[in-house]
Amino acid sequence: EYGSITKLIPLESSLLCIFEHGVALIPVNERAIAGQGAGGNVYINTSNVLPENPKIISDMFGSQWPESILKVPGKTGNSPQYVYGVDTVAKKIWRTDGNILECISDFKVQEFLNNNITLGERELTPKIGIRNVKTVYNAFKRDVMFTFYDNTYGFEEKVWNLCWNEWLNVFTTFYSWIPSEMCNIDNIPFSFNRDTVKAVSKLGISDHGNDFSD
Numbered sequence: 001e002y003g004s005i006t007k008l009i010p011l012e013s014s015l016l017c018i019f020e021h022g023v024a025l026i027p028v029n030e031r032a033i034a035g036q037g038a039g040g041n042v043y044i045n046t047s048n049v050l051p052e053n054p055k056i057i058s059d060m061f062g063s064q065w066p067e068s069i070l071k072v073p074g075k076t077g078n079s080p081q082y083v084y085g086v087d088t089v090a091k092k093i094w095r096t097d098g099n100i101l102e103c104i105s106d107f108k109v110q111e112f113l114n115n116n117i118t119l120g121e122r123e124l125t126p127k128i129g130i131r132n133v134k135t136v137y138n139a140f141k142r143d144v145m146f147t148f149y150d151n152t153y154g155f156e157e158k159v160w161n162l163c164w165n166e167w168l169n170v171f172t173t174f175y176s177w178i179p180s181e182m183c184n185i186d187n188i189p190f191s192f193n194r195d196t197v198k199a200v201s202k203l204g205i206s207d208h209g210n211d212f213s214d
Contacts, residue, residue: 002062007069009083011098016083017054018069019062023085024054025098058101061087061094064124070135072144072166082166084144086133088119093146093164109162109171118150118158127152128180129194129201136182138189142166147178149194152205159194 003020010016015026029049063069068086080097087094091113093105105113119133126132131152136145144164151157161175179191 002059003064006063007066009069009071011071011081011083014098015050016071016096016098018083018085020064021060021062021087021089022056023058023062023096023101024056026050026054057096057098058094061085061090061092061101061103063087064089064121065126065133067126068133068135068146070137070144072137072142073139084135084146084164086135086146086148088117088133089121091117093162104164104171112162116158116160117148123152127201127205129197129199130205132180134179136179136189136191137184138182139184140187140189143172145175145179149178151198151202 002022002024005017005019007018008015009018011025014028017024017026027050063085065086065088068088069083070085071083072081082095082097084093084095086092091110092103093109093113094101094103096102119131123131129149131150132147134147136147137143138145142165144166145161146164147161149157149159151159159178161178162171163173163175164170165172177191178194180194180197182189182191184190
């Protein structure tokens with residue numbers, strides 16, 4: 001019903017399951033309340049490690065691109081820890097804390113996404129430097145960056161990097177810089193620029209038998 005499973009992410013004591021067209025929460029070693037007394041609740045453990053029926057958080061929005069789904073670090077106290085994702089079919093950017101799913105692109109950048117997401121439902125294979133949807137995180141500024149590039153056919157390409165700030169809870173800017181990979185070392189972001197691999201990737205898809213195709 002929701003398509004194939006794109007990614008499984010541990011979220012506190014549960015598993016967050018992202019389908020192509022849905023998101024579900026799967027408790028691990030779920031306990032059921034057997035009774036209540038003066039000393040508190042009495043629990044019994046179920047025989048299944050995973051329940052047969054997961055909790056559906058969204059039956060409309062998911063993601064077909066594994067690298068567009070990102071759990072941001074930094075769980076502190078009672079503050080929620082979010083998982084972000086990009087749905088290229090519905091053309092939405094969403095986030096969830098395991099309880100509800102919120103489309104953060106609504107009324108803010110929705111018109112831009114409608115005009116600038118060009119990947120269809122059948123184009124699912126990432127080609128680094130040429131076609132991918134990837135979410136990266138800048139731990140220093142707490143920026144979540146949603147990157148998109150599609151340059152499979154011809155010379156024209158759709159390329160953008162849209163930045164969401166977790167402190168401000170708003171989209172703050174566009175970046176002309178498009179990372180193909182990124183990590184945070186000592187709270188400083190390090191990245192590989194997409195342009196450095198684009199030329200090699202272009203050669204790789206041009207001829208299946210050449211040295212660059214691997």
